[in-house]
Amino acid sequence: MDPLRAILICHSCAEEGGSEARMSWNWITALAEEGVELLVVHNGADPTSAAGVGTPPPRVELLDVRSRTIPRRGIPVPLYTAIDYWIWQSKVRRVVKRRLRQRHTDLIHHLSWGSLNYGSFMVKLGTPLVMGPMGGGTQFPKEYLDVLPTSSTYERARNRFVDSVRFNPFARRTVRHAAMVIASNPETAALVRSIGGENVPVMMDDGVANADIHTEPVPQDDDATLRLVWISRMQEFKALAMALDAVELAAKEVDIELTVLGDGPDRPGNADRLEDLESRGLVRDLGWVDRATMSQVYSQSHVMLYNSLRDNGSAPLHDATRWGLPAIVLDHQGPGLIAAESWAVKIALSNPIETPQDLADAIVALALDRERRVAMGHAALAAARANTWQARADKLIGMYKNLLAQQ
Known part of the structure; x- marks a missing residue:
């Protein structure tokens, strides 16, 4: 049987690049290892791929397509980015059309950028088009908008922008002509x-490398203090303030310590409180750390607290699975999809008053139940093994074959 042949569109693509570039590279490697022949069209000028694409594995041809750039001249950044991407896609479409005339290709998969708003120019080429996994449908929960100190206006505008995609011609054309659109969360679907x-x-949205999965979960020792870790870029929608509320509430009943890893524009708004909680022994505020320090924190933690109020996915939760680290998460959007009840306490959204207490109750329950944490740690490792890039490639190839059988 002839191998599957696919063209992958990857504006961002690099072995050591940013998150989208890295995910594209992991897809390429995993699909090639499963025998798919790939032509990868990428943009070597993409800034998130600055580290270089890397050495392609067998069965992979890399084609660097770069387009002319336009002068910025006061154009707002979002609009400039969109125009630049559309110019690049127009050139890629011409390149792809030539390649389709030269040899048989089973399908085109537009991997990155995985943007519903930007759409794909690879429609109506006579070859089935797959898009995603992509986000773009998540909104900030309306019940929580009023608790944002400085970004409520932005989040309201962003919510309206997400709603407006229904009138976006690029999105509508792509969705109606694509053979399959893979969403990274239920809201986008x-x-x-x-x-x-x-x-x-x-x-x-993401997977884990088999080599990065630990053989045993993090130790759930008999220490009387429950050690939590919160990690993220500090932006208001990541809800660090809510996490600190939950820690203070839980600390009335059990001994806990929260290690905070991260930095960003929301730090000044939480700085005094972090300092106060650190002086009381409830928080260790480490800021941004290198990977060695991050690994050390993970290995010494009992539970991850991840309570972002808007997220397509969550790299930290994927990290939690490979460490065998139980988690407490808000049950919505990407994190709600990633986390399973076998290894995470999933908190339903309610309102800004009840949610911190719900998080605190979950912290207290896990602090008092070591055996449950041990079982959750083993379940987290099992989740990681089910979400390796090899397993994801097998699943995607099955989706490809089902799609082609229906054409």
Whole structure:
């Protein structure tokens, strides 16, 4: 049987690049290892790929396509980025059309940028188009907007922008002509279906490398203090303030210590409180750390607290699985999809008053139940093994074959 042949569109693509570039590279490597022949069209000028694409594995041809750039001249950054990307896609479409005339290709998969708003120019080329996994349908929960100190206006505007995708011609054209649009969370899947998408499976945004999965979960020792870790870029929608509320509430009943890893624009708004909680022994504020320090913190933690209020996915939660680290998460959007009840306490959204108490109750429950934490740690490792890049490639190839059988 002839191998599957696919063209992957990867504006961002690098072995050691940013998150989207790295995910593209992991898809390429895993699909090639499973026998798929790939032509990868990428943009070597993409800033998130600055480290270089890397050495392609067998069965992979890399094609660096770069387009002319336009002068900025006061154009707002979002609009400038979109125009630049559309110019690049126009050139890629011409390149792909030539390649399709030269040899048989089973399908085109537009991996990155995985943007519903930007759409894909690879429609109507006579070859089935797959898009995703992509986000873009997540909104900040309206019940929590009023607790944002400085960014409520932005989040309200962003919510309206997400709603407006129904009138976006690039999005509508892509969704209606793509053979399959893979969403990275249920909210994006619902949005895609609302503008005409019919084949819209849901798949997590990221995976883990098999070599990075630990053989045993993090130790759940008999220490009387429950050690939590919170890690993220400090932005208001990541809800560090809510995490600190939960820690203070839980500390009335059990001994806990929260290690905070991260930095960003929301740090000044939390600086005094972090300093106060650190002086009381409830928090260790380490800021941004290198990977060695991050690994040390993970290895010494009992539970991850991840309570972001808006997220397509969550790299920290994937890290938690490979460490065998139980988690407490808000049950919505990407984190709600990633986390399973076998290894995470999933907190339903309610309102800004009840949610910190719900998080605190979960912290207290885990602090008092070591055996449960041990079982959750083993379940987290099992989740990681089910979400390796090899397993994800097997699943995606199955989706490819089902799609082609229906054409």
